[in-house]
Amino acid sequence: MDNTHFFAIIVAGGSGKRMNTEIPKQFLLLKGKPVIMHSIETFYRNPHQPAIIVVLNQNDIALWEQLVTEHDFNIPHTVVAGGAERFHSVKNGLDLIDDKDAIIAVHDAVRPLVTEKTISNCYQTALKSGNAVAAIPSKDSVRLVKNGKSEALDRKAVYLVQTPQTFKLSQLKTAYQQTYNSFFTDDASVVEHAGFTINLEAGDEDNFKITFKTDLKLAESIFDGKL
Numbered sequence: 268m269d270n271t272h273f274f275a276i277i278v279a280g281g282s283g284k285r286m287n288t289e290i291p292k293q294f295l296l297l298k299g300k301p302v303i304m305h306s307i308e309t310f311y312r313n314p315h316q317p318a319i320i321v322v323l324n325q326n327d328i329a330l331w332e333q334l335v336t337e338h339d340f341n342i343p344h345t346v347v348a349g350g351a352e353r354f355h356s357v358k359n360g361l362d363l364i365d366d367k368d369a370i371i372a373v374h375d376a377v378r379p380l381v382t383e384k385t386i387s388n389c390y391q392t393a394l395k396s397g398n399a400v401a402a403i404p405s406k407d408s409v410r411l412v413k414n415g416k417s418e419a420l421d422r423k424a425v426y427l428v429q430t431p432q433t434f435k436l437s438q439l440k441t442a443y444q445q446t447y448n449s450f451f452t453d454d455a456s457v458v459e460h461a462g463f464t465i466n467l468e469a470g471d472e473d474n475f476k477i478t479f480k481t482d483l484k485l486a487e488s489i490f491d492g493k494l
């Protein structure tokens with residue numbers, strides 16, 4: 268780990284259309300603290316001591332500064348403006364890193380229940396094998412819909428992808444030079460399209476993405492130890 272420098276790009280540049288709240292979901296309170304602050308804190312506490320980059324929509328930077336003051340939030344971080352799609356937000360964060368030995372975890376601000384273990388495992392696998400992407404096996408049966416017909420898939424072959432998605436700098440830089448494509452829904456799809464093989468690392472059922480209002484309620488219950 269000697270010459271390696273660890274980074275975390277926390278992407279929070281989205282507008283939360285599916286949540287449809289007055290302020291974007293990453294700033295809503297979870298146990299009295301904005302969702303995004305829980306995510307940043309878990310990275311800050313991680314023994315890899317990553318440098319933290321927070322990507323925000325330009326229009327939310329003033330709100331973020333206000334929340335930092337209100338919550339006496341003193342974790343060191345660099346803020347950068349995001350872009351139209353998650354892809355552009357990650358790219359803007361990545362532009363700030365030029366350390367050739369860097370290992371970079373990209374994490375959704377809206378996955379506040381990520382564990383220290385998942386983060387550490389992703390950093391270590393990426394260090395050894397170039398990349399690591401947190402994922403969990405599907406607990407439901409899965410079907411593929413094509414040309415109006417559905418067909419059962421082998422559930423054991425299907426994984427649900429989470430974040431962190433962690434990469435050596437060279438892989439991520441090469442991949443993010445590609446032109447944006449709408450099938451780039453995460454970093455793994457961008458890096459894979461650039462020709463790299465993706466390694467999956469065990470994620471966690473609790474590391475879900477807060478997408479709808481019920482997800483926030485579920486996260487509260489987990490924090491309260493009710494679940």
Ligand SMILES: Nc1ccn([C@@H]2O[C@H](COP(=O)(O)OP(=O)(O)OP(=O)(O)O)[C@@H](O)[C@H]2O)c(=O)n1
Pocket residue numbers: 278279280281282283284285286291293322349350351352353354356357374375376377476477478
């Ligand atoms: N242009 C964008 C879009 C998304 N994100 C971030 O990527 C993560 C995962 O995206 P998602 O859950 O889809 O967030 P939103 O795009 O905000 O939600 P929605 O699709 O419902 O609008 C979030 O932390 C979000 O803030 C981002 O940094 N920049």
Ligand SMILES: C[C@](O)(CO)[C@H](O)COP(=O)(O)O
Pocket residue numbers: 353375428429430452453454476
């Ligand atoms: C990155 C991600 O959270 C992995 O599951 C997901 O792809 C984000 O997708 P969204 O369409 O931005 O919700």
